[in-house]
Amino acid sequence: MTFDRRRYGKDNYLYLIAEGDDAALVDPADPDVALELASRHGVRPHWILHTHGHADHTGGSARLRAELRAAVLGHRADAERFAPDVDVADAVGLELGALRVRVHRAAGHTPGSVLYEWRGRLLTGDTLFWGGSGNCRHGGDPARLADTFLGTIASLGPALEVHPGHDYAEANLPFVLDLEPENRAAAGRLAAVRAAHAAGVEPEATELGEERLVNPFLRAGQPEVREALRRKGRPVESPRDAFVALRLLRDAW
Numbered sequence: 001m002t003f004d005r006r007r008y009g010k011d012n013y014l015y016l017i018a019e020g021d022d023a024a025l026v027d028p029a030d031p032d033v034a035l036e037l038a039s040r041h042g043v044r045p046h047w048i049l050h051t052h053g054h055a056d057h058t059g060g061s062a063r064l065r066a067e068l069r070a071a072v073l074g075h076r077a078d079a080e081r082f083a084p085d086v087d088v089a090d091a092v093g094l095e096l097g098a099l100r101v102r103v104h105r106a107a108g109h110t111p112g113s114v115l116y117e118w119r120g121r122l123l124t125g126d127t128l129f130w131g132g133s134g135n136c137r138h139g140g141d142p143a144r145l146a147d148t149f150l151g152t153i154a155s156l157g158p159a160l161e162v163h164p165g166h167d168y169a170e171a172n173l174p175f176v177l178d179l180e181p182e183n184r185a186a187a188g189r190l191a192a193v194r195a196a197h198a199a200g201v202e203p204e205a206t207e208l209g210e211e212r213l214v215n216p217f218l219r220a221g222q223p224e225v226r227e228a229l230r231r232k233g234r235p236v237e238s239p240r241d242a243f244v245a246l247r248l249l250r251d252a253w
Contacts, residue, residue, distance in 0.1 A: 001018070001019055001119065002016060002017065002018035002019075002023070002041050002043070003015070003016070003017055003018075003118075003119070003121060004016045004037060004040075004041065005163065005202070006033050006034075006036075006037045007167070007202065008029065008030035008033040009029075009030065009056065011166045011167045011168065012027075012029060012030075012056055012057070012165060012166055013027075013163070013164065013165055013166065013167065014026065014027050014028040014029065014030065014033060014034055014037070015027065015123055015163065016034075016037050016038060016041060016043070016045070017099060017101075017118050017119075018041065018043050018045075018099070019097065019098035019099050020098055021043060021044075021097075022046065022096060022097030022098045022099050023038065023041075023043035023044065023045040023046065023047075023099075024045055024046070024047035024048065024049055024096055024099060024101075025037075025038070025045045025047070025048050025049070025064065025070075026048075026049045026050075026051065026116060026123050027049070027050060027051055027057040027058070027123075027125060027165055028048060028060045028061070028064055029055070029056050029057050029058060029059040029060045029061075030059075030060055031060035031063045031064050031067075034060055034064060035064075035067070044068060045064075045068055045070055046068070046069075046070055046071065046096070046097065047070055047071050047072075047073060047096050047099075048061055048064055048065065048070050048071070048072045048073065049073050049074070049101070049116055049123075050072065050073065050074035050075075050078070050082055050084070050125075051074075051113060051114055051115065051116065051123060051124070051125025051126070051127070051165060052074075052075075052078055052109060052110040052112060052113040052114070052125050052126060052127075053074065053078030053079075053080075053081030053082055053110055053112060054081070054110065054126065054138065055081070057125065057126070057165055058074075058081055058082035061082050061083075065085075071085040071086055072084045072085050072086070073085065073086040073087075073088050073094070074086075074087075074088060074112065074114070075087065075088055075089045075105070075111075075112030075113070075114050076089045076112065077089065077107070077110070077111035077112030078110050078111065078112030078113075079112070088103050088114060089105070089112070091103045099118070100118070101116050101117065101118045102116070102117040102118070103115075103116060103117075104116075104117065104152050104153075104156075105148075105152065106124075106125075106127045106148045106152055106153075107141070107144045107145070107147075107148060108127065108134065108136060108140055108141055108142065108144040108145025108146070108147070108148045108149075109125070109126045109127050109133075109134035109135070109136060109140045109145060110126075110138070110139050110140055111139065111140075111141075111144075113125060113126070113127050113134075113148075115127060115128075115152070115153075117156075117160065120159065120160060120161060121160065121161045121163055121205075122156065122160045122161065122162055122163065122208065123163050124162060124163065124164045124165065125164070125165040126164070126165050126166065127145070127148065127153075128149075128153060128162060128164060128211075128215075128217075128218075129164045129165075129166060129168045129169070129172055130162065130164060130167070130168065130169035130172065130173075130189070130193070130203070130205075130206055130211070130214075130215075131168070131169050131172030131173040131175075131176055131186065131189065131190075131211075131214055131215055132168060132171075132172035132175070132176075132215065132217060132250065133145060133149065133215075133217040133246075133247065133250075135247070135250075135251060136247065137251070142243070142244045142247045142248075143240065143244060145243070145247070146220065146239075146240045146243035146244055146247075147240070149217055149218060149220065149243060150220065150221065150239055150240065150243065153208075153218065154218075156208055157208065158207060158208050158209025158212070159207055159208070159209065160207065160208045161205045161206070161207055161208075162205055162206050162207070162208055162211050163205055167202070167203065169189070169190070169193040169203055170190070170193050170194060170197065172250075173186055173189060173190035173193065173214070174190070175249075175250055175253050176214065176215070176216060177190065178253070179216060179228045179229075179232070179246075179249070180216065180224070180225075180228050183213075183214070185210070185213035185214045186213075186214045189206070189210075189214050192204070216228070216246055217243060217246055217247075220239045220240075220242040220243035220246060221239030221242065225242055225246070226242055229242060229245050229246070229249075232249060234248075234249065
């Protein structure tokens with residue numbers, strides 16, 4: 001079993017998952033970085049999985065599909081962005097050789113956003129970040145994203161590791177602490193992330209249970225988040241309204 005990630009660009013992550021010779025790349029927008037990662041692990045990926053269609057996640061698909069003769073998988077709602085060979089819109093699980101991957105629909109950041117779950121890890125693309133959520137400025141819908149957080153993500157187990165498409169933690173966590181100054185979990189996470197960056201290493205992934213203590217987007221239905229929004233002049237009644245209000249605050253922060 002192999003699981004690895006590489007940073008590309010400023011803060012993007014791509015991932016490699018493999019069971020023996022059966023390997024897949026997730027969101028490999030930089031084909032050179034993706035091929036180096038695969039070579040390091042001695043595998044030739046047969047599949048490319050996309051969490052959504054934005055170019056900073058899909059830009060390497062055409063070259064990798066040609067060079068590796070790999071099949072590209074993604075949701076048809078984002079199909080015009082990367083032309084998937086396999087539509088995962090109605091999939092619950094994928095059987096890719098020895099790889100068994102669960103698919104969770106996660107509309108909001110884009111209409112075709114999905115999460116991939118594999119061996120206790122949740123690959124979240126631009127839907128769920130460490131300390132935050134995806135924005136909805138490029139074809140997204142904050143109300144649909146709220147439904148994803150309050151439904152799909154809320155139903156997932158706390159031990160899942162969160163592996164996002166970007167390292168935005170050091171940008172997101174100061175917003176959390178501005179909203180909730182007494183959030184010790186968020187303060188501890190920010191200190192750990194800053195220490196990792198200062199040491200030149202990647203931050204450790206959080207588990208979803210930990211992320212629920214840190215990330216207000218995962219607690220939109222909780223009284224302390226509603227109270228924090230009231231202090232910011234945005235009183236809300238429902239969890240869905242609270243999530244949308246959080247997203248608007250983060251966009252303006």
